[in-house]
Amino acid sequence: MAGASWAPETDAPVTLRDVTLGRGPVKVIVPIVGETTAELVDAAAAAAAAGPDIVEWRVDGFGSAQPDAVLAAAAAVVDVLGGRPLLFTFRTAAEGGARVIAPEAYVALHAAVIAAGLVEAVDVEHRFDVAAGDAVLAAARAAGVAVIGSAHDFAATPDADALVALLTAMQHRGFDVVKAAVMPHDPGDVLALLDATWTMASAHRATPVITMAMGELGALSRMAAPVVGSCATFAMLGRASAPGQLPLAELKPILARLSMD
Numbered sequence: 001m002a003g004a005s006w007a008p009e010t011d012a013p014v015t016l017r018d019v020t021l022g023r024g025p026v027k028v029i030v031p032i033v034g035e036t037t038a039e040l041v042d043a044a045a046a047a048a049a050a051g052p053d054i055v056e057w058r059v060d061g062f063g064s065a066q067p068d069a070v071l072a073a074a075a076a077v078v079d080v081l082g083g084r085p086l087l088f089t090f091r092t093a094a095e096g097g098a099r100v101i102a103p104e105a106y107v108a109l110h111a112a113v114i115a116a117g118l119v120e121a122v123d124v125e126h127r128f129d130v131a132a133g134d135a136v137l138a139a140a141r142a143a144g145v146a147v148i149g150s151a152h153d154f155a156a157t158p159d160a161d162a163l164v165a166l167l168t169a170m171q172h173r174g175f176d177v178v179k180a181a182v183m184p185h186d187p188g189d190v191l192a193l194l195d196a197t198w199t200m201a202s203a204h205r206a207t208p209v210i211t212m213a214m215g216e217l218g219a220l221s222r223m224a225a226p227v228v229g230s231c232a233t234f235a236m237l238g239r240a241s242a243p244g245q246l247p248l249a250e251l252k253p254i255l256a257r258l259s260m261d
């Protein structure tokens with residue numbers, strides 16, 4: 001069981017379990033993308049060498065969505081990660097990803113990856129087919145794999161109350177961590193995202209939260225994670241998986257400077 005690899009030693013690698021417990025400083029997650037296993041392994045090796053806390057495989061960028069091919073690639077990635085935890089994310093086209101997938105295929109793929117014990121956590125889109133999402137949640141829970149529930153709005157930023165309502169509804173659904181990414185159009189939108197994040201971190205502590213405002217305007221929100229209570233933030237190495245991600249080497253010192261721990 002991937003989740004069972006968590007151990008509380010202080011020098012143990014950070015795991016997604018730490019994120020689900022909101023433990024310690026803000027975690028930095030670096031996404032990797034590759035169409036072939038060779039590209040993916042190169043990206044994973046570069047990511048492991050750069051030293052993020054967690055690596056996210058954006059599976060929607062891989063050449064195949066067949067469980068066997070994906071499992072083989074996942075094993076190759078894990079081999080080069082040297083114990084660094086892996087977050088498995090299939091971002092659907094509806095939420096800014098590269099592929100469309102049917103609900104049955106979504107469940108089959110995630111169930112296979114969870115059963116293989118290769119990943120620490122999986123991302124489940126809150127707005128994807130509800131029965132499929134719930135099936136993945138149940139499989140993950142049974143295997144001790146953490147689930148990050150996610151919701152992306154590439155068009156706009158809901159107001160702070162609407163964001164809190166969305167994130168608390170996601171908590172009630174049973175996700176271990178809830179994540180929202182929005183598109184700001186003015187500084188007020190960025191402030192709304194930060195406001196909602198702090199409301200979640202202070203008044204709705206049932207689960208940790210991860211938030212970001214995307215695009216250039218939103219870059220501040222990626223740096224502000226330690227101040228407002230986002231338990232993790234995404235940084236890029238080479239290629240961004242969403243607009244506005246900062247290079248890992250730039251973001252790390254800023255997070256350390258702003259850290260409240």
Ligand SMILES: O=C1C[C@@](O)(C(=O)O)C[C@@H](O)[C@@H]1O
Nearest residue numbers: 031089150181212234241242
């Ligand atoms: O959900 C997220 C957050 C993200 O969209 C970002 O804006 O950094 C990047 C994605 O790879 C990840 O799955």
